[in-house]
Amino acid sequence: MSPEPYVRGQAFAFMAILVAAAVLGPPWAALTVAAVASLIALGLGVKYRSDVRAASAERPAHRERPDLIVAGDARTAFGIALATSGALVATGFEEPDIGLAPATPALVAVAAAGVYVSSLFDWYVILPRVSGLLGRRPCRDETAADRYPSTWRGTTRWWYIHRTVAALLLRFGLSYAAVFSLRQVLDFPFAAGLVAGAFLGFLAPYLRAAPLAARQAAHPSVVVGQTADMYRTEARVNVPVGRWSFGIPGLGRRPLEEILVRAYVIDVSVEGIHVAGAAEREGPAPRGGNHGFQRHARTVALRDAPGSSPSARPFTGCEVECSGINWYCIENPECFKEK
Structure with missing residues (x-):
């Protein structure tokens, strides 16, 4: 997650x-x-700043400049949003009738606020921990920080929750902003139902993924910084239909015998668990150089997460010096830049 261009773009959007x-x-x-989002951002x-002081952490130059960018953009974005909306409320401004449902602008604003505040949560809470800025690193230490969330399990949970x-x-x-507005202009029977159905179809992948992510937030199968044996899974109960077999949802999944990969867990999201193969970073570096930092991760689907388990062999590549398996490591001068 990079302040330039992503967080800066989100701030101005x-x-x-x-x-x-x-x-x-x-x-x-x-x-x-604007008021609720600004209060959350202020708290983050x-x-x-409190976590950095408690850890007596020294911010490297490649973190100091992005810190100034993120804080300055937040002050500008929230200041203008609060001043504009506050002035319109104070003057009794009435919105023009351009065919939008009254709820549409507010719903779009909520969506934008959710994305921006989530990025600030990443920047101020998650990245200081997984990068080792607060002193402890997921590739070396069992605890995340002296302040909450103080364990990698807690960090993993909050990563799932806010994303x-x-x-x-x-x-x-x-989706609902579009539904409310389209209902204003569609004038045939069942129009609202058809529009709502179309947008629910658009949301289907996230409606399926959200319960999986929520389950992982409550009981993570693997956590950030852990070395895990990742397995493919299948439904616990399958119903054969001709040449095909269909799993019954809601009854859980079980791991297949074949291991997918022994992996170091880099980060988590609604889309899946991002990992890097552990073995290749535990061996000697290429002659005359080093491994370099892991720029691209492999994604393991959340549906396969229950089939994962902590490896009997923890990752050893960073015991002596940084192996580069964690792109977010504070030793990587490009860890806060766009990949």
Whole structure:
């Protein structure tokens, strides 16, 4: 997750969307979204500074500049959004009638706020831990930090939680915004149902993934920094139909015997678990050089997560010096740049 261009782009997109929501929809709704999001962002920034002080951490140059960018963009985005929506509320501004449902601008603003706040959560809570900025590193130490979340299990859980919430807010916010507006212009029977059905189809992958991510947030099968044996899985109960076999959802999955990979867990998301093969980073570095930092990770589907288990052989590649298996490692001068 890079401040440039991603978080910076999200900050200014959030600002533009909040201003538009204040002008095109009820200004009080945009003001509420901006106020709640700004309070959460302020709390995240305060926690980050408190964590750095508690750990007596020295921020390297490649973290200091992005810190200034993230904080400055947040002040600008929230300041303009709050000032614009607050001024419109104070002056009794009434939104123009351009055919939008009143809820549409507010729902789009909620979606934008969810994505931006999630990125700030990554920047201020997750990355300081997984990068080793707070002193401990997932490839070497069992605990994450002296402040909550203080374990890699807790860090993994919050990574799942905030990314799942952001993904659902984005998809549902945009989908329902479109549904409410299209209902205003479609004038035939069952139009609302057809539109809602179409957007539920669009959301189907995330409706399936969200329960899996929520289950992993509650009881992670593997955690960040852990070396795990990853297996493919199959449904516990299968119903044969001719030449095919269909698994019954909701009854769990079981691992197949063949191991997929012995892997180091780099990060997690709604889309899956991102891992890197452990063995290749435990061997000697190429002659005359080093392994380099792991730029691209392999994705293991969340449905296969229950078939994963901690490896009997923990990762040893970083015991003496950094092997580069963790792209987010603070020793990587490009860890906060776009991959």
